[in-house]
Amino acid sequence: MPSSEQPSSKTPSSSTSSTPSTSPAAAPTPGESPELIWLRPERTGRGPRPAHSRTSIAAAAIVIADAEGLDAVSMRRVAAALGAGTMSLYNYVPKKEHLLDLMLDAVAGEYDYSGLTPTGDCRADLRRLAHEQLAALRRHPWVPTLVIARPGLGPNALRYTEHFLAVTEPSGLDGTARLEALALLTGFVCQFAQYERTAAAGAKWQADLAGYLGRAAASGEFPHLAAAFATTGAAADSPDAVFDRSLDRVITAALAPVGTA
Amino acid sequence: MPSSEQPSSKTPSSSTSSTPSTSPAAAPTPGESPELIWLRPERTGRGPRPAHSRTSIAAAAIVIADAEGLDAVSMRRVAAALGAGTMSLYNYVPKKEHLLDLMLDAVAGEYDYSGLTPTGDCRADLRRLAHEQLAALRRHPWVPTLVIARPGLGPNALRYTEHFLAVTEPSGLDGTARLEALALLTGFVCQFAQYERTAAAGAKWQADLAGYLGRAAASGEFPHLAAAFATTGAAADSPDAVFDRSLDRVITAALAPVGTA
DNA sequence: CGTTTCTACGTACGCTGTACCTAGTGAGGG
């Protein structure tokens, strides 16, 4: 909802793999039209062939979001990018929310699990997975905002979940604990990416904040905060160092056996 | 951005304390108009007395957001709720984003630290703080969506930070590590609240999702996921149990000494 | 060869944030 977008780098590996045939959807619409777009069949087979696809629509929307931020993603903009009339989009996507779902799942489809499949070392696998995830979020800085609002779980997200469960199998935790671990870890990565994003957003904002915090610290009302800033101010670790440090902690927390605190 | 709002319980302890005098803002506008609303003085002293205040505006907006969701918070709605003209709001708030900032900080002002001040037991203090936070987020389900988009740091958020730093002082961690711990913990609580919210959102959605996951599991494409659901399906722990369980892990991770993984 | 069902898309409505402009008010300086 807020603006303050930086252009961000173009998506280099925008493969957006979609597995068109094997996705677990495609039931013939049970009762009414389902709320989840993944339960709506993409094609029913009758009439003229559609000129576009969910995948291409999501890709177009992602290009816009990467370049100009989420606010720039409007039905009109996406339709125009596809060379289609605005209302034609509604033949593919019942509501804009569903377009956002498609975008999120397309990003989830960018992961390449081939480089990080088996090894028995749970921690190392998770570390690599988290780094892959962080890279994706850096490519698409609008994802954290969206993913916290909509749990999603499209076919590509399912594949991600499956991979996570496979990787954490040697941990000895049961399914529930491992799903909670997944939530913990992806939440952390999203949060970190978001932090990075706002940190890099604008020099003005940054300067204003620094001034504000400085004045707050100087007011004497916040002694601990002042102390913390006194020790921090000079250092300013590299983002990746901070990420790795916290990531290790989060992995530890996520993999801790249930009884342990 | 998405709809799917449940009414949620009305805010019972909507004190919205604001500390009107001692806030660390009120510098006479350095160069241009600052991006942070906390750096803009609320009153300059000249002209007629304003009919409203930032606090009352934020309170009105919060009532709307609690009752009808974030989407219902429009400048027109808030102004109408205050009995003011729409454009009059812009005398108090330069942009809508800043109204959202005010709302967030007002929620941060609901915490009552009197019941949870000193004890040397870091873990217990953090546990209580997290529970207080979760309660606030349950009262105001729109907060997580907002807080991930805007780091905020208004005067009440500063007070919260100060309290957190005070509570974690006996941990022996330095300021940086404790601020990272803060981010980790509040991120977790927000994420959990958000999860709870979408879980409670709609039976239809829930049913659709269950059906979808069931079909996914049955497809044989996701063996680990199927296994996880087989073990989980029956149990379904109480939300608070899940929260406490994960909370303990997160606290452990947050307080782990730096070198440790 | 209908008939039926889909696709494409223009128009229109109610809503949004907010730029700009007009009045009026009340404290401060002369």
Next chain:
DNA sequence: CCCTCACTAGGTACAGCGTACGTAGAAACG
């Protein structure tokens, strides 16, 4: 004292949003 000028309140207007609805035409099925 009054004048002045910074401030407040609020109306009007505009571009843009999501999307309901309706029309026109094309492709597949019986």
